[in-house]
Amino acid sequence: MARKEKKTSPFKVFGILCLIILIFASLWVIAVRLVFKNQNVTPSISDTSLYVVRTTDMEPDIEQNTLLFITNKVPTQDDLGSVIVVDDVKTYGTVAVRLRNIITENDAVMYEVGFDSSESTTVVNSSQIVGVAETMDHFVGWAIVQSGTTQGMLLLILTPLLLVIIFFALNSWWKQRRNAKQYLGHKEKVRELEKQVEAIEAEKTEVVERLTKEKEKLLKEVEKEETKENPEPLTPVEEIVEIKEELKQSASNTAIEELLRLCEEENEKLKAQFMVSDDDVDTPAPEVTAPEEPVEPVTDDDVAEAVKHIAETDPEE
Numbered sequence: 001m002a003r004k005e006k007k008t009s010p011f012k013v014f015g016i017l018c019l020i021i022l023i024f025a026s027l028w029v030i031a032v033r034l035v036f037k038n039q040n041v042t043p044s045i046s047d048t049s050l051y052v053v054r055t056t057d058m059e060p061d062i063e064q065n066t067l068l069f070i071t072n073k074v075p076t077q078d079d080l081g082s083v084i085v086v087d088d089v090k091t092y093g094t095v096a097v098r099l100r101n102i103i104t105e106n107d108a109v110m111y112e113v114g115f116d117s118s119e120s121t122t123v124v125n126s127s128q129i130v131g132v133a134e135t136m137d138h139f140v141g142w143a144i145v146q147s148g149t150t151q152g153m154l155l156l157i158l159t160p161l162l163l164v165i166i167f168f169a170l171n172s173w174w175k176q177r178r179n180a181k182q183y184l185g186h187k188e189k190v191r192e193l194e195k196q197v198e199a200i201e202a203e204k205t206e207v208v209e210r211l212t213k214e215k216e217k218l219l220k221e222v223e224k225e226e227t228k229e230n231p232e233p234l235t236p237v238e239e240i241v242e243i244k245e246e247l248k249q250s251a252s253n254t255a256i257e258e259l260l261r262l263c264e265e266e267n268e269k270l271k272a273q274f275m276v277s278d279d280d281v282d283t284p285a286p287e288v289t290a291p292e293e294p295v296e297p298v299t300d301d302d303v304a305e306a307v308k309h310i311a312e313t314d315p316e317e
Helices: 010-035 138-147 150-229 236-249 253-274 300-312
Strands: 048-053 066-071 083-089 093-105 108-114 121-125 129-137
Touching: 010 138, 010 150, 048 093, 048 129, 048 138, 066 083, 066 138, 083 108, 083 121, 093 129, 129 138, 138 150
Parallel strands: none
Antiparallel strands: 048 066, 066 129, 083 093, 083 129, 093 108, 108 121
């Protein structure tokens, strides 16, 4: 399954940019304060030196706070009219000046220089010359100058820092709001799931009740079928009545024999009721009043006569 790509919000991108700006601004301020420690310094990178014009002496050609990129070399006749940077100028220190003339006296080469804002000139030797200005950048120079001041340092550091703080505060608020929405959404889903569970439980209960009723119904039907297959045994009287009905329809030998068997069982019961076994001789028996007329046992002739009489009797009598 393809992994879903997580989108980055513009708000988060803004916060990351502010943090990067804060880091670079801090490094920039530290570097400027270390490299441009004073106005007379000209840091060098390979054959190129840097110098910030901090005065208005070269206006309008070179504005104040312009950064000059200087090629480290001694100027020649081809460089007349160019801007050069000179060290240890009396009362000025390191300055950017215009090369007015090159003077050669007794094998010594001197350079006449001056400011654009003044007609006065001064003479310097080759050891004082840093190099010839090739290009310039006013914005970078202004940034360097501002970074060297307290106000500029606060502006460069506090502004992105404030933006970062605002970002984290807004990010925290946005996360809390998103979490609250997610919590409400999850809570609503839980409620829906609880309702579904309740509906399923109710349906389950209904199904169980229906199945229970069907089970009871099936048990009753099975019991009814079993009752039909295995009817309850008939009593002797009922059996006699049933055999009587069979004899009326057909006086078969099987029915007669069955009736004789029942009569014999009844005869044996009567004998057992009025006779005493050998185990009861030692035990005094209760006094039994003899019937006025002795009961004669039933003989086979009597049974045959009874069967004949039953067969001829009308079932409605």
